[in-house]
Amino acid sequence: MPAERSISQGPAPASAPLGTCSPHHEAWRSLARTHAAVSGRMQEALAAAGLPPLAWFEMLAAIASADDQRMRMGELADALVITRGGLTKLVDRLVKAGLIERTFCDTDRRVSYATLLQAGAELLEEMVPVVSAELELAFAARLTERQADELRATLDSVRGTACSGE
Amino acid sequence: MPAERSISQGPAPASAPLGTCSPHHEAWRSLARTHAAVSGRMQEALAAAGLPPLAWFEMLAAIASADDQRMRMGELADALVITRGGLTKLVDRLVKAGLIERTFCDTDRRVSYATLLQAGAELLEEMVPVVSAELELAFAARLTERQADELRATLDSVRGTACSGE
DNA sequence: AGACAATAGTTGCGCCCACAATTATTTCTG
DNA sequence: CAGAAATAATTGTGGGCGCAACTATTGTCT
Incomplete structure (x- = not known):
């Protein structure tokens, strides 16, 4: 935190509207709030079904989407x-739960993989419908597949610049 | 966590592609990743500038956008x-930092307000350019204002169903 | 080959937030 | 009006993640 400025105490005089800005800013605020709202609902639904949190789902889904059902730590x-x-x-937690296991690379002993186990795949299949149901509610109810695709493309583009640029 | 299923140990046989799903699912994954990436970059930029975290900015911005520069805890x-x-x-943290103060309602003694102080408004104005710069990089570089507006509308719509429906 | 840099992953520490239980106040109901 | 239900905010506890420091292994340069 920066050093104390000349602290003129007392309430701030309501001057210029500081909260509302450009369309880009509005879009970002909407993005953040929507993410929080939807992921919050998913967490809730998963907890209500006695299932592990969303992060577990995302990890299992990521590994499952790999060709050989395993992924390097860094990629993950x-x-x-x-x-x-x-x-x-x-990963420690999922290993302890018996859903994945650590495997190693014999050509480069620095790298280790998270490898999907049978129990992980089964749990994933159990979680999919719960997550999908929330997705239906939030997305499918309002967006056509085409619109969803455009949304994804737009977001991918934004993320592209956010990752590459530095 | 659910009770142990019939744990068939060993690696999962790469069967159906579990990771990739409907366009809606893809859109959600992209939304989550983009949010994480952009907010991560903002956090980084704020920390590099010696400024408080993004949550402080969002809280200050929210209060500042209110007409009377204050907001009820629940609304916030x-x-x-x-x-x-x-x-x-x-709120405790921002109060301790001298950016806001707690004020009370005399018609209903349950409610309390977070009220913006001068120092808070000043810090907000200091944070805005840093956040805006990242926004420029992520959004403005790729999206026209019109596109940003459409994106916001789409996300608002999705959040609408996510919040109202239950 | 030997030293230095680069890469992959882990560990300790601390902050931040969700959850549940609690307090204080207001509103509803008989 | 008394008691129950509802609402607003706070507190204690615990888990999850970022950050920075560390270990281990590989690549590079002379």
């Missing part, structure tokens, strides 16, 4: 957009 | 899409 961290440190512990 | 929690318990502590 990128896919879930969390830090490598965070990923290590997330 | 809804605006930021966090729980009331979480909000209480977030």
Whole structure:
């Protein structure tokens, strides 16, 4: 936090409208709120069904989508957009739950994989309908498939610049 | 977590593609990843500038957008899409930092307001350019204002169903 | 080959938020 | 009006993630 400015105490005089800005800013606010709302509902639905949290689903889904049902730690961290440190512990939990296992690369002993186990695949299939139901409610009710595709393209484009640029 | 199923140990046989689904599902995955990526970049930029985290900005911006520069705790929690318990502590931190203060309602002694202070308004104005810069990079570089507006409308619609429906 | 940089992953620490239980106040009901 | 239900906010507890420091392995440069 920056050093104390000349702190003129007391309530701020309601001057210019600071909250509302450009359409881009509005779009971002809407993006953040929508993400929070939808993922919150998913978490709720999963908890109500006695299932593990959304992060577990995303991890299982990511691994399952790989050809050989396994993924390097680093790739996984990128896919879930969390830090490598965070990923290590997330993987720890799924390993402890018997859903995945750590396997190793014999050509490069630094890398390790998270490999899907049978129990993980089964749990994933159990979680899919719950997540899909929320998705139906939030997306399918309002968007045609074509619109959803456009939305995805737009978001992918935004993320592209956000990742590449630096 | 559900009770142990008949745990057939061993790696899962790569069968049906579990990861890829409907356009709606793809759109959701893209939404989640884009949110994480962009907000991550903002956090980074704020930290690099020696400024407080994004949550502080969102709270200050929310209060500043109110007519009388103050907001009820409940409304604020809804605006930021966090729980009331979480909000209480977030407000505590901003109060301790001298950015806002708690004020009370004399017609209903249950409600309390978070009221913007001068220092809070000043910090907000200091944070706006940093956040806007990231926004420029992520959104303005790829989207016209019209596209951003459509994106916002689409997301608002999705959030509408996600919030109303139950 | 030997030293230095780069890469992959893990660990310790701390912050932040969700959840549930609690307090305080207001509104409803008989 | 007394008691129950509803509403607003707070507190304690716990888990999850980011950050920075660390270990281990591989690549690079002379």
